Amino acid sequence: MTHDFLIIGGGVAGLSAAARLAPEGALALLEAEEALGYHASGRSAALYEPHYGNPAVVALSLASGEYYHGSGLLSPRGVMFLDGPDQGARFRTHVAEFALTELSLAEARGLFPILNPETVGFAAHAPSAWDIDTDAYLQRLARETRAAGGEIITRARVERITRLPGGWEIAAGERVFRARVLINAAGAWVDRVAALAGVAPLGFTPLRRSMARISLPAGLDPATWPMVIGGAEEWYCKPDAGALIVSPAEEDPAEPHDAFADDMVLAEGLARYEAMVSAPVTRMIANWAGLRTFSPDRAPVIGFAPAEPGFFWLAGQGGYGFQSAPAASALAAALLCGRAPDLAPEIVASVAPGRLT
Known part of the structure; x- marks a missing residue:
């Protein structure tokens, strides 16, 4: 089977993208550890303060407000x-x-x-800061992904990535996957994943x-x-x-x-x-x-690698992954599915990978 989308990384970035993309095509998400959200996502301060971060982060965080305030995941903190x-x-x-x-x-x-x-x-x-129930959010994203037919595989450390005509072959754990588009949401490991795929690292x-x-x-x-x-x-x-x-x-x-x-x-x-x-x-x-x-300019990186249209960066969230995830994943899904993003063009440009190459 060839998946339409294969996501490497089971933190909030990868999972939120998976929940958006699973209804759009065949999807698999690979997480190296035994549990989702094991690294940065599992060790977050778990605060939604939309004015915290650089301009790109603030824009994504503010755009995530509608989702969060209707989600039942927030409680008042200040x-x-x-x-x-x-x-x-x-x-x-x-x-x-x-x-x-x-x-x-x-x-x-x-x-x-x-x-x-x-x-x-x-x-x-x-008062405009709220606690995020991060565990409930990750569980919700996993449920939504699976309900839409997406596959989530833990203990699947990527060992080899091979470019194929029109796609990729990824060896992880004891399985080999094929996918049309590879989405790199591997957190601290994103540059290493890029190197495995033969894509130039961006300097995270x-x-x-x-x-x-x-x-x-x-x-x-x-x-x-x-x-x-x-x-x-x-x-x-x-x-x-x-x-x-x-x-x-x-x-x-x-x-x-x-x-x-x-x-x-x-x-x-x-x-x-x-x-x-x-x-x-x-x-x-x-x-x-x-x-x-x-990333080198501390803004997230969301978009196709300029020289490799089948390789998509979803990286560099810093400490703002949870508060920006709803809007960041919506932007990723729009770009991956060929739709016009809801965000202003200058925001899209501020997180595009091409700015760093």
């Missing part, structure tokens, strides 16, 4: 920025970029009770982001607290199942691998967090890391 007393200019830049409302420190402590008024000089908040860089789940003092319930971002986005925290997730927000280049947190980086990030709160870190419950993969 976002708060804190900065030091001597960082007024930087703070005002954040206020403008994220459409925030400046708060007094008393008002800010009403939303985030562990704010330290002795070290925080500025605070601002926006995986960047490690570490996370720690910490306990809070007895009597504190963070359920209604906003996500809080500190200073020059050098740490952030977010409620999670009665505890807090704290990240040092690092961007350390890494080779594609099953990422793990760096103890020293975590310690430095937790120290930056502690400097702006009144509750010291007493216990780390767990820690982990993910790889956020960026």
Whole structure:
């Protein structure tokens, strides 16, 4: 059997494209790991804040709003920025970029009770940020793909890709697949997949982001607290199942691998967090890391490779894969099926692979 579409990568990018494309033709999705969303998609901060990211990301995220707000996948969270007393200019830049409302420190402590008024000089908040039920979203996409006849295969690490007249042959696991179009949604591994296919890599860089789940003092319930971002986005925290997730927000280049947190980086990030709160870190419950993969200009890459019309890039979502996935997958499906995209031409051009060649 020759599939119309073969997707490599079972994270949110690949799965959202699969759900769009399965009704359009025979489709298979290959995931190297034993579970879908194993790497970056399974280690996301899971926030829909459509103003967060570079212009291309913001455009895709805003265009995803209609889907998300009708999906039942969102719950209110809000976002708060804190900065030091001597960082007024930087703070005002954040206020403008994220459409925030400046708060007094008393008002800010009403939303985030562990704010330290002795070290925080500025605070601002926006309600327009929501938690995404990422597990439910991935499960929904998988169900929609299978219901439309798409095949999802896990433990299918791609070992060989061969160009055939009018298509591709892909050896993965113990099976060999043939497809008319190959869609590269392999996250941190996208350049390696391209090289296997004989397509020039575009220079993607995986960047490690570490996370720690910490306990809070007895009597504190963070359920209604906003996500809080500190200073020059050098740490952030977010409620999670009665505890807090704290990240040092690092961007350390890494080779594609099953990422793990760096103890020293975590310690430095937790120290930056502690400097702006009144509750010291007493216990780390767990820690982990993910790889956020960026193109050279940090915008996603969505479209056919200029010199290879059967090879489609769906890559470089960075840390914004979930919040942009509905619009990104709709754009991919339109381009793959020869339809006019709903997005403005300048947005389509801003994520086209040709800009990087």
